[in-house]
Amino acid sequence: MITKRERKEQIIQDIKSNISRLYGRTIDTASKPQIYVAVCHAVRDELMEKWTYDKQLELEQKPKRLYYLSVEFLQGRALGTNLLNLDEMELYAETLEELGVSLSELEDMEPDPGLGNGGLGRLASCFLESLATLNYRAIGCGIRFEYGLFRQKIIDGSQFEIPDAWLDECGGSYPFEVVMRDDACDVRFGGTVTEEWSESGLVVNHTGYSTVQAIPYDIPIAGYQTDNVGRLRLWRAVAAKRLDMDSISSGNYARATEERELAEVISKVLYPNESHREGKSLRLKQHYFLTSATVQYIISDYKRRFGHDLRKMEEKVCIQINDTHPSLAIPELMRILIDEEGKGWDEAWSIVTGVFNYTNHTVMSEALERWPEELFKELLPRIYMIVKAINDKYCEKLWSYYPGQWERIGQMAIVGYNQIRMANLCIAASAHVNGVSQLHADILRQDIFRDFFIVEPWKFIGITNGITPRRWLMYANPKLAALADKAIGQGWRRDLNELSRLMDFRDDAAFVEEFAAIKRDNKARFADWLAQKQGAIVDPDTIFDVQAKRLHEYKRQLLNALHILYLYDRLMTDPSFDMQPTTFLFGAKASAAYSIAKSIIRLINVIARKIDEAPPRIKEKLKVVFLENYNVTTAEMLIPACDVSEQISTAGKEASGTGNMKFMLNGALTIGTLDGANVEISQAVGPDNIYIFGLTADQTAEIYKERSYSAGQLYGTQSELRHLLDYLISGALNEPDRDNVFSDIYQTLLFGENGDLADNYLVLPDFAAYRDTQARINQDYGDQAAWTKMAIANTAMSGIFSSDRTIEDYNKRIWHLDKLRI
Ligand code: 26Q
Numbered sequence: 001m002i003t004k005r006e007r008k009e010q011i012i013q014d015i016k017s018n019i020s021r022l023y024g025r026t027i028d029t030a031s032k033p034q035i036y037v038a039v040c041h042a043v044r045d046e047l048m049e050k051w052t053y054d055k056q057l058e059l060e061q062k063p064k065r066l067y068y069l070s071v072e073f074l075q076g077r078a079l080g081t082n083l084l085n086l087d088e089m090e091l092y093a094e095t096l097e098e099l100g101v102s103l104s105e106l107e108d109m110e111p112d113p114g115l116g117n118g119g120l121g122r123l124a125s126c127f128l129e130s131l132a133t134l135n136y137r138a139i140g141c142g143i144r145f146e147y148g149l150f151r152q153k154i155i156d157g158s159q160f161e162i163p164d165a166w167l168d169e170c171g172g173s174y175p176f177e178v179v180m181r182d183d184a185c186d187v188r189f190g191g192t193v194t195e196e197w198s199e200s201g202l203v204v205n206h207t208g209y210s211t212v213q214a215i216p217y218d219i220p221i222a223g224y225q226t227d228n229v230g231r232l233r234l235w236r237a238v239a240a241k242r243l244d245m246d247s248i249s250s251g252n253y254a255r256a257t258e259e260r261e262l263a264e265v266i267s268k269v270l271y272p273n274e275s276h277r278e279g280k281s282l283r284l285k286q287h288y289f290l291t292s293a294t295v296q297y298i299i300s301d302y303k304r305r306f307g308h309d310l311r312k313m314e315e316k317v318c319i320q321i322n323d324t325h326p327s328l329a330i331p332e333l334m335r336i337l338i339d340e341e342g343k344g345w346d347e348a349w350s351i352v353t354g355v356f357n358y359t360n361h362t363v364m365s366e367a368l369e370r371w372p373e374e375l376f377k378e379l380l381p382r383i384y385m386i387v388k389a390i391n392d393k394y395c396e397k398l399w400s401y402y403p404g405q406w407e408r409i410g411q412m413a414i415v416g417y418n419q420i421r422m423a424n425l426c427i428a429a430s431a432h433v434n435g436v437s438q439l440h441a442d443i444l445r446q447d448i449f450r451d452f453f454i455v456e457p458w459k460f461i462g463i464t465n466g467i468t469p470r471r472w473l474m475y476a477n478p479k480l481a482a483l484a485d486k487a488i489g490q491g492w493r494r495d496l497n498e499l500s501r502l503m504d505f506r507d508d509a510a511f512v513e514e515f516a517a518i519k520r521d522n523k524a525r526f527a528d529w530l531a532q533k534q535g536a537i538v539d540p541d542t543i544f545d546v547q548a549k550r551l552h553e554y555k556r557q558l559l560n561a562l563h564i565l566y567l568y569d570r571l572m573t574d575p576s577f578d579m580q581p582t583t584f585l586f587g588a589k590a591s592a593a594y595s596i597a598k599s600i601i602r603l604i605n606v607i608a609r610k611i612d613e614a615p616p617r618i619k620e621k622l623k624v625v626f627l628e629n630y631n632v633t634t635a636e637m638l639i640p641a642c643d644v645s646e647q648i649s650t651a652g653k654e655a656s657g658t659g660n661m662k663f664m665l666n667g668a669l670t671i672g673t674l675d676g677a678n679v680e681i682s683q684a685v686g687p688d689n690i691y692i693f694g695l696t697a698d699q700t701a702e703i704y705k706e707r708s709y710s711a712g713q714l715y716g717t718q719s720e721l722r723h724l725l726d727y728l729i730s731g732a733l734n735e736p737d738r739d740n741v742f743s744d745i746y747q748t749l750l751f752g753e754n755g756d757l758a759d760n761y762l763v764l765p766d767f768a769a770y771r772d773t774q775a776r777i778n779q780d781y782g783d784q785a786a787w788t789k790m791a792i793a794n795t796a797m798s799g800i801f802s803s804d805r806t807i808e809d810y811n812k813r814i815w816h817l818d819k820l821r822i
Contacts, residue, residue, distance in 0.1 A: 008095045014042040015099070027099060033171075035101055036109045039092070040175035043082050047220035048178070050229045054820065058137060062305065063818040064315065066138040067298055068128065069329055070322035071290060072121030072270070073142045073232060076471065076632030077110045078176050078219075084475050085133070085222035111166040112633045113174065114148030115234075117274040118550040119658050120361050122632070123436075123803075124322055126468040126658075130803040132223030132230030133470070135819040136811070141294040141326075143286060144177075144217050144234035147269040152589050152629040157605035161272070161592050177217040177234070183300075184215045186240060187292040189285065193381045204339045206382055211240035212263040214293035224470050225494070227822050235293045237266035273591040274367075274550050281375055288380055291329040299336060310341060314354030318815050321430075323361045324369040324422035330356055330429045331386040339382070345389070357814050358426035358433050359463075361655050363440065363448050364554065369422040376420050387425065391415045394428045401455045412451050427452050427459070432814045435462045437656040437677040439697060447701070461813060464677055465656040466806035469496050472662045477640040479518045480666065480795070487511060497799035506789045516788045519643070519667060526641035536625045538583045540641075543781050546663070547646035548587035548630055548638060551597040554653040557588060558745065559763045560646055561604050562724055563771055564624060568611055569727070571618045580778050583623040587630030587638065599744050601626065606733050606740045613735075635659075640666045643791075644777060647672035648770065650761045652697035654678075661801035667791040671773055673766070677801070684800060689793040693773040694766040703762065711750055711759035721764055725749060 002010075018038035019030045027035065083089045083103075093103040116122060124140060131138040150161035167174060191209030195202055214235045221230035239260040266289050271278055298317060299310070306316055321327055330352060337348035362368070377384040391414040398409045410416055414424045427433055427449065435441030441462025445453045453460050474481045474493065484492055487505055492498035505511040523540035530536050538544075547560050564584055570577045586604050590597035608624035627634060645663030647654075647670050654676040664670060664681055671691040672678040682690050695703075703709045715722050725746060727733065733740040752758035759765075781787050799805075811817055 004091070007091065008098070011042060011092065011095045012099065014045065015039055018042060032101075032105070033109060036106045037170070037175045039096070039101075039106055040079055040110075043079065043086070043088075043092075044176050044178070044220065046086065047082065047222055047229050050227045051220055051231075053227060054137075054229055054822075057820055057822065059305075061818070061821060062316070063137050063820055064816065065301075065317055066131070066136065066815055066817055067294065067317070067319045068124060068131075068138060068140045068322065069291065069294055069319060069326035070121070070124040070140065070142050071287065071325040072116030072322075073124045073128070073140055073234075074116030074118070074121035074632060075113050075125045075219075075232070076122075076636070077107065077112055079110055080107050081129075081471050081475050082176075082222045084470060085129075085224045087225060111169045112631050113166055114164055114631055115142065115145050115270060117149055117270070117272065119656070120274075120323060123465055123658055126466065126471075126803040127807060128221050128230050128232060129223070129468045129470060130466070130807045132221050132228055133226060133468075134804060134807055135223070135226055135228045135822060136807070136817045137228075137820055138230060138817075140230070140232040141290065141297075142232065142234050143267050143270075143290050144236040145267055145270045149270055149589070149631075150272055150592070154601075154605060154626060154628050157602050157609065159590055159598050159601050163269075174217075174219070176219050178220075180216045180218050180233075183297055184213055185293055185296045186211045187214055187237075187289050188212075189288070189379055191381060193385060201342075204382065210259075210262075212266060212289060213238045213240045214289060216293070216297070228820055233294075233297075235267065235290060237263055237289055239263040272589075273594070274552070281379060284371055284375065284379055287325055288328050288332075288383070291326050291332050294326075295329050295332045295336060299333075310337065310343075310351060311347070313351050317355050318357065318817075319355050320810075320815075321356065321358050321426060323359065324426055327358070327369075327422045327426045328380070328383060330425060331383045331390065334386050334390070335382055338386075349390075349393075353429055353431060356426075356430045358430040360423065360433060360435055360440075360444060360449075363443050363655065364653065365448075368448075370419040371422070373415065373418045373420060384420075387420060388415060390425065390428060398455065402451075408451055423449075424452075430459065432461055433459050434810075434814070435460075435655065436465045437680060438462045438464060439652075439674075439679050440655040440676060443652060443697070463806060463809045463813065464680055464800075465658050465661070466801050466803035467658055467661045467665070468803045469493075469665065471636070472639070473665055476636040477518075477522065477666055479521060480515075480640065483511075483514055483518060484795075492799075495799075496802035496804065499796050499799050502792055502796035506792050512785060512788050512792065515667065515792055516784060519641075519788075519791065522640040522666075526637055529637050530625070530627070534625075534628055538585075538623060538625060539581065542581040542583045542623065543643050543778070544583050544585060544641055545644040545646065546585045546587075546638060546642040546668070547648075548585070548627070548635065549657075549659055551588035551590040551594070551600060553596065553600075553748075553761045554650050556648050556650060556761055556763055556766075557586065557604070558600050558761075559648055559766060559770055560584070560586075561600065561607060562763065562767065563774060564607055564622070565727060566720075566724055566771060567622060568607065568614070568618065569724075571621055572614070579621055580781050581621050581623075582778065583625065585625050585627060585638065585642075587627040587634060589630060596744055596748060599742060602740075603728075603733075603742055603745060606735075609735065610733060635662070639663055639668075642666065642668040643781070643787075644668060645670045645672075647675070647678050648694075648766075649673060649675045650766075651675045651695055651700045653700075653761070661798065664794045665798040665801065667795045669777070669787075669790055669794060671770075671777060680800070684797045685794055686797075689790045689797075691773050691777055693769040695762060700762060704757070707757060709757065709759075709762070709765060711752075711757075711764055714764045715750060718768075721767060 015038050018041045019025050023034050083092050096103050128140045148164040148166050151164050153160040188209040194205045216233050219232040266285050333352050334348050337343040402408050435444045445460050488501040527538050527540050605626050611622050639662050642663050645668040647660040651673045656676040673694045674696050728742040728746045749759045
């Protein structure tokens with residue numbers, strides 16, 4: 001064992017030598033960004049060393065491996081969480097202090113890698129951390145986008161998108177990544193395919209294609225208190241060298257450059273839409289690029305470890321596809337097994353169906369991935385042939401279940417109406433299809449995948465999402481973590497269910513007071529941060545009511561905004577109306593082309609401004625702040641400061657939600673509909689510790705089916721709603737020199753678009769229940785002791801939402817991985 005002093009000296013040495021090696025400087029002459037990179041490298045090198053050791057154990061123990069394929073990983077910053085998981089946070093902070101450097105200042109220099117849109121990408125990142133912590137061997141595979149999700153600027157109330165040049169900001173390479181050139185491979189696009197019978201069987205000829213090289217960059221991920229280190233492998237697209245050289249030697253520099261750019265554009269930028277598919281050919285290229293490179297790697301890695309017999313692959317390999325985006329991995333594995341490994345169709349199909357599993361994250365039909373057949377065929381001719389063949393055989397199988405039911409089989413087919421339907425492909429090839437909450441799984445079984453469920457009911461399961469307590473409690477809320485330690489010991493850090501022992505402390509006046517004081521501190525910390533970052537002033541002694549998530553009509557930020565407008569109007573016009581002072585905080589990015597979503601952002605900002613200009617007696621009660629550029633780093637500051645968590649989607653639409661779990665863990669009370677994982681949050685915490693309102697999923701389904709709701713009728717009969725809606729177009733929200741008329745919002749609420757119902761997300765029929773529930777919350781908050789008891793219950797009962805539980809569920813029901821013995 002070495003002493004703490006000796007360890008500190010080692011770290012100092014590592015940092016100094018990194019500075020010298022990387023920059024030819026000493027610590028006294030190095031710039032802050034240089035010191036930051038040197039420190040990151042010191043941490044990375046520790047992880048790499050553990051990695052070397054893990055690999056050795058892996059060779060001996062031969063555990064099964066998981067490949068988690070996802071177009072998105074929303075990792076957030078890595079320096080702090082890696083140090084936390086290495087149990088070296090304090091050590092580094094002290095050591096750096098001796099060098100005159102502040103760790104938190106360095107942490108703030110780190111860009112937040114935004115390689116994801118929201119829930120699905122963040123879930124993938126929580127999973128990688130839990131997998132490492134639980135000693136499973138897993139590799140996340142994604143794309144090394146040069147530009148992540150756009151940065152949001154709010155200018156004069158409206159959203160503008162700025163490119164997120166995160167890699168540029170760290171000098172072109174991310175300090176935690178290691179390039180693995182040995183594993184580079186080629187991916188082919190376009191060309192022509194012919195099949196020919198020869199003596200050795202069918203020979204497939206692919207000619208005239210263009211080649212893109214895939215280069216992997218690996219990021220090590222520390223598990224909590226273990227030597228097991230996880231891995232995120234991100235592929236970067238570059239031009240194939242050969243092509244380049246041909247053009248250059250023939251003197252055609254322009255063409256060489258052009259080809260380079262055409263190749264590199266594939267990993268240039270993440271598409272910014274969530275819950276809406278985009279049929280661009282570049283997006284399809286991204287998907288094939290990721291899946292082809294990954295499947296090639298999986299096979300060569302398998303051969304390296306277990307030899308050339310691929311028949312037993314399912315014993316050592318499993319592949320999880322995170323929504324349909326990486327589903328081309330299915331035909332790609334078929335292609336390699338048949339064309340390159342010489343397997344027959346049936347043998348190949350049996351290998352494929354033994355390794356793949358698919359997670360669905362959405363029930364919204366406009367988000368279900370489909371590709372135009374012509375585009376697909378042109379870009380991926382061989383993959384197209386294979387998908388057609390899978391489709392033929394699958395339809396044949398369906399025919400025996402549903403004889404004569406052509407209509408139904410047509411709906412279930414993979415290829416139909418000139419489209420390739422990726423969800424159907426995934427269902428056909430996967431051993432398991434899972435939803436991400438229990439309600440969502442029920443909807444998959446009973447509604448959107450009903451016909452498939454009847455044929456193969458065992459395939460369809462529900463595994464409720466989770467979040468990593470390391471980032472979302474220990475790192476983001478160290479004070480609350482310390483209080484839990486003091487009350488119940490540290491066991492909860494390894495088993496989050498132990499937090500339930502905090503239930504008893506609800507009657508401990510000193511504990512209740514400390515819990516409340518920590519919430520107050522976190523609110524003050526957030527207020528300082530916000531003032532510094534955005535210049536907005538909020539009062540930590542008001543209720544912090546937060547809705548932070550992507551902007552989408554189904555998430556109903558509009559319901560929240562209309563309610564604030566209602567409060568403002570009441571305060572202005574009704575002198576007898578009173579309320580506890582409340583600060584409403586929003587964080588939300590709208591996809592650039594989603595125009596109504598952008599209008600809703602604008603509406604929120606206009607209401608905020610209107611309130612800021614109101615008389616003091618109103619401003620004392622109400623404040624609205626729209627947080628610019630909501631991302632993982634903002635979430636870490638915001639979530640621990642929240643009193644009321646808004647989870648108010650139209651019931652049946654939000655597959656799970658994961659923000660809801662983060663807020664609960666940090667002691668916020670939820671106001672929510674019975675949607676997604678809110679249902680399970682409500683069960684865990686009990687009806688007395690949550691505010692549930694509104695239509696249920698059954699009721700909304702009935703409305704959609706029967707079209708039995710008329711917004712116009714509500715407008716006609718309910719004068720309060722009518723008054724609010726008229727507000728939007730009346731000019732009452734105008735400001736000097738600005739006409740703020742929200743006729744597009746008014747229009748969708750009252751008349752709908754493209755054949756959808758008017759008010760398709762049922763904002764108006766839920767309004768009264770929402771308003772009344774908000775009023776109850778406002779009252780209840782007045783009794784601080786009672787409120788804090790409810791908050792404690794939320795933290796205490798959030799154990800089942802640890803992503804450790806989620807991963808163990810996946811493992812028991814789908815993956816069957818063995819833990820690495822360390
Ligand atoms: C697909 C094709 C083309 C272009 C874009 C897309 C695309 C990209 C991202 C479609 C969907 C997404 C992201 C979906 C998402 O984040 N879903 C959320 O997943 C969470 C994790 O399971 C759930 O908690 C949320 O309820 C769900 O909305």
